[in-house]
Amino acid sequence: MKKQVTIFLFCDALGFEIVSKYHFMEKEFPFRYSVRTQLGYSSTAVPTILTGKPPTVHRHFSFFFRNPDGHSPFRFFNILKYFMHPGIIFNHHRVRHQLSKIIKWWYGFTGYFSLYQVPYDRLPFFDYCEKGDIFAAGGLKPVENLRDMLDKSGISFHISNWRNGDIENLQEAKKIIAGGKCDFLFIYTAGIDGMLHFNVMDPVKVEQELKKYASSVNELFDAGAAADCELRFFLISDHGMTPCNGSVDLKSIIESKPLRFGVDYIACYDSTMLRLYILKEGCRSELLNSFNGVPGHWLSAEEKKRFNVDFEGNLYGDEIFLLDPGIQLVPSDMSGKAIPGMHGYSPDDIDSNAAILSNVQPDFIPDEIAGFFTLMKHETERHSGKGSPK
Ligand SMILES: [Zn+2]
Structure with a gap:
């Protein structure tokens, strides 16, 4: 045989x-x-x-999630941010790439690691899920x-x-x-x-x-x-x-409100969804009513369960706004512009x-x-x- x-x-x-x-x-x-x-x-x-x-169960979802205890691996950006003015050379993708390599080496991360486009001053609010090599023993x-x-x-x-x-x-x-x-x-x-x-x-x-x-x-x-x-x-x-059939700027919509990042809410802008941590309960309705007419919806409790993202302690966000298939969130923490194709939509x-x-x-x-x-x-x-x- x-x-x-x-x-x-x-x-x-x-x-x-x-x-x-x-x-x-x-x-x-x-x-x-x-x-x-x-x-x-x-x-x-x-x-x-x-x-x-x-x-x-395995607790890996999007790369960035809220670090509530102040032990973020990015906490040193609380000081560095004063030296890294956004919009100039420090935000160049090559600089970010080199910085990602240094952080990876410093902490001994063995997984896939990138800072992507997360603003430097927001990094200390986050932790990163793929620190280790997920293929290794x-x-x-x-x-x-x-x-x-x-x-x-x-x-x-x-x-x-x-x-x-x-x-x-x-x-x-x-x-x-x-x-x-x-x-x-x-x-x-x-x-x-x-x-x-x-x-x-x-x-x-x-x-x-x-x-x-x-x-x-x-x-x-x-x-x-x-x-x-x-x-x-x-x-x-x-x-x-x-295939891409449009984009929306959810970030500008949220940031046009009189709400403060890190005080009232924390937001992770993924390519096709916004994950929101509501820090002040009084801000919830203003945040949730922000996107009337935007092609997408807030996931219901039933959908979170059905999509396997009903994390204990809302690890990856209290609320998730998922865009309709084909619509991209631009700019996001991942990218500054729309591209011809994306994934990360409803499994339906x-x-x-x-x-x-x-x-x-x-x-x-x-x-x-x-x-x-x-x-x-x-x-x-x-x-x-x-x-x-x-
Ligand atoms: Zn891909």
Whole structure:
């Protein structure tokens, strides 16, 4: 019997609408399913895939959240802000990038870290959720992650380095598959996400880039065939990409009110949602009535529960205003301008759907992205002899 090798190829943002529209690798992957995404960004979707648990359990949602106890890793900006006048060189993206690197090194953060565009004087109000490497052993403790699960299983596995580019990760995986010794690979690629953010409305470019990606994926199939292995190949994504159809400046609306940031409220301006911490109860109705006529809505308690963001202690905001699909929050703490595509909308939005494509019938079909972990566990058990026979 041929050696079986399980491959999970993670392709950030390759949603079901895109794979269907472009007939992406239909011959190679005849089993194709739409999978409901998790509200939020990759910062919450990836930990959800790596643990099989909702954000309310692994506690990763958006990168920035309120630090109520004064121990913010950014507290030194309380002094630095006097030297870093906004609008001049200090806000240049290269300066912010270098500063992010210094902070990362200073604290020994091993996860993905960036200051993005959060104003320097507001940083001391915040903490950051991805300080550690979520792919490393114990990276999402106390919750078990993929690495912990694979370590325990005793099978031979490979998880690619998320810090590397797609070409490097795909080439490395190809060599490992060709070696014929590895049971399970999780290959991380994020290039399609970056491409779709800027080109989702340009079908010629998207088709061209998907063809390039497909040819790299085919090289993995070829490596498996050359090593005489039987590949169980699953291509998975975390969300889709929704074309831009407008933007709103929620920040100016809030800041036109006679309310003080840090005294009356704290706001996190994500790309598609505003998360609000209400510090003075008397300001609540003025804040909540700010957006009449804006295409979006405040999440109800029922929606927060259904979207798995009803965090204990309202960790990620007392109230969340979610924009309608396609509308971008500009400027946000992430970016100063609108871009052709974005994700982070309601999981009910069709363009937000994630996907699983495979060359074999999965023995478990996830209906939401947390279920990818269950499928990875089933596949691991297949190799460790605890699950379906080899
Ligand atoms: Zn993205």
